[in-house]
Amino acid sequence: MYINELLKWSASINLVHEKSKDDMIQRHILDSLQLINYINKDNDRIVDIGSGAGLPGMILAIEGASFVKLIEPTQKKTVFLNHIKNLYSLNVIILNNTWEKINECDSNVVVSRAFSSLSNLLEAMLYVSRETNSPKGIFLKGEKLEIEILEAKKNWNFSYEIHQSITHEKGKVIKVWDVEKSDS
Secondary structure: HHHHHHHHHHEEEEEEEOHHHHHHHHHHHHHHHHHHOOOOOOEEEEEEEEEOOOOOOHHHOOOOOOEEEEOOOOHHHHHHHHHHHHHHHOOOEEEOOHHHHHOOOOOOEEEOOOOOHHHHHHHHHHHHHHOOOOOOEEEEEOHHHHHHHHHHOOEEEEEEEEEEEEOOOOOOEEEEEEEEEEOO
C-alpha cells in the first residue's frame, strides 16, 4: 500500500528519484527498514530529520516503532506524509518545518537518509535531542562515509560504529553517540 501511494504521489511531487522507481522495495523500503535492527521499537523516541517521503521514519512507524516524529520543511511532502499517517492510522508527529526551528526536542534517537553530510547531521542531532541524555544517531550513508567522518572529526568529538548496509554494497549505516562540539 505504501509503495503504491509513493508511486502515485511521486508522479506529481518529486518524492523519490525517477531511476529508483523500478527497485522500490530494495532501494527504499528495505534500506529504511534495516534501521529497525538499531532501535528499541517500544522505548526509543525517534526523530527523522528531512523525512521527505517518510524514509526512513515512516517505514519505522509502519513497522511498529511506538514514537516517531518526522521533520520535513516541504509542505507538499508533509501533505503526503499526513496522507500515509491517516491511511495506516499511525501515531506519528509530522512537523512541517526545518530542524533548526523545532521547539520540542525530546527524542533520543535521530535517524536520517540522504539528508546531509555527517557534520551537518551531528549538529542537527544535538539540536533536536537537546532535552534528552545520551542521544544516538543512526544514519544511512553512502560510499563517501569515511571522508565524511574525517571532515566531521575536525569540528566534532563522537563515538561511532559502521555497519554494512544490507541493501547496497557501497551503503553503510553509521551509529553515533557521545557527540559534542570540539574546541578546535
